[in-house]
Amino acid sequence: MSQALAITGIGLVLVATVVIGFYGLRISRTTDDLLVASRTVSPWLNASAISGEYLSAATFLGLAGLVLLSGTDAFWFPIGYCAGYLLLLLFVAAPLRRSGARTIPDFIEARLDSVAARRVTSVTVVVIGWLYIVPQYHGAALTVNVVTGLPPWVGAVAIALIVGVIVAAGGMRSITFVQAFHYWLKLTALGIPVVLLLIAVGGTTPAIDPALVFPVADGPAGQDLYLTASLLVALLLGTIGLPHVLVRFYTNPDGGSARRTTVVVIVMISAFYMLSSTMGLIGRVVAPDLADPSTADSVVLLLPSRLLPEPAASLVTALLVAGAFAAFLATSSGLVVSLAGVVSQELLGGGVRGFRIAAVTCATVPLAVTFLTVPGGLTNSVGVVFVVAASTMSPVLLLGVWWRGLTAGGAIAGMVAGGAAAALALAVSGLGLAVGPVAEAAFAQPAAWTVPLAVASTVIVSVGTRRRIPTRADRYVSRLHAPER
């Protein structure tokens, strides 16, 4: 009964996604249509789509799991994801829209007049994107396994297939509609269960002991200052460097509407994060036995059956599963669109056919990685992506928008130094090689030193190669900040 409902829920989401995806097919004709929806998307539709794309497995399932595991530390993740949009708004939203470039590598090439810098950027973008897709596939595998008992690979393969096909067929135009739909679906699929579960918790549970369920050590008073600060550096700056986030701003008609869109996005994702945080709090009250790294990410899916009578429990679970699938689909399809845009322009000549081949490739390669890696906590896996993006892409984009002195050599040096430092930190931390509490913390949350390292490398090498500042840099930077007429 409950399995059938859950599978029906997944099926409905997939059918709706395909229908909306192909509805857009009729209007997708040129490369511009496929990549940036010809820049005709309104702020509200665009904000729904950006939010729908941004809310991933990490916040739909992973956040509640992490609240259960480690307490209020977990709340910094959604706060950082949300504040990341504030930084994006302050420093890059309108200028990047005005650049007129379609992808991050396009922007870097136009700004720095360098094919080498473009190549390094493309590689960075693809690495960040793939790192981000893998946890989505892990989330799908986990959901399918927990709810239906089918082997985990079924969920991952299903997601990869559907994303590859939708993106290859419709590109950005249909993706915009699909993702706007996914935002409202995710909000509903989390909102209704949260309300029902809160009513159930209020009605049935005996008085809980706050000191036991919400101990001070797991609360705000027990947080480590360095770890929190370094995590926030990664999350705040990382958002700017995510490939699928920036490409969406090109679909705004002008710089001013890019800003208004960002404000709406901040409100929309805040609403979702509050619901998701509530799930975590309910989880601590009702399901402390799931507080284990191997089971915590499934807490959202298991709560209804603990609190609600049948058949309500099965229905609510099916709704949650549908929402979770929308989360995996939206984030991975958004990522695949931007990666396919980059890969097709770089390797396949940039036509519509090249875009389609690239889309299928970009959806399937992370699938192989998914099978080769062991799923970690979803929230922490996504946190890693933000560390890498903040240490590579973000400093170069920020300096490219505001500093005329940036050179191609500086940009490459920054991306390589930041990327190498982040990779080193993740390897040391992952293999448990760090000795002593200071080193452990520094390698576990490295953004506090990898980001300054990347910025310093970029600036020093740029100053050293300042004779190579492109002649049109001045005019290009001015154009980024000039309001449209």
Added chain:
Amino acid sequence: MTDDPHRLPPPAGRREVSQESRRLPPPARQRVTGPRSVAPSAGAKPVEVVAHSRDVGAIYLRTLIRAQLRLAVVCCAGFILALTAAGTLIATVPALQQESLFGVPLAWLLQAYGLYPLIALFAVLYVRAAARNEKRYRLLEENG
């Protein structure tokens, strides 16, 4: 992007004038004996006036860029300060750890829900101020 169908091509007349301004020597002084009876057509606008207004335009734009950067940095610093202050209060005020609402300590509730309004507040303030900067720039450009 030149292949963007929604973007108009740059006005052709303006570019020709700017090239002309480089080629031609500055015109000699003339005595003005009376008011002109016929308004000059757009194409016949005196060369040095166009060149002058373009220089001023560049200065206005630089001023705008500096104002926008200052605004962004101030907003960013303000937000980080506010976030740090709020986070410190939530973590250290003893009453917040002890008092609870619906069984959840206030510190937990504030950490879970209380910081989002701060983000939205700074976002709205910034967007309004940035739009104001651009409006001022447009007015200057049109009048100057």
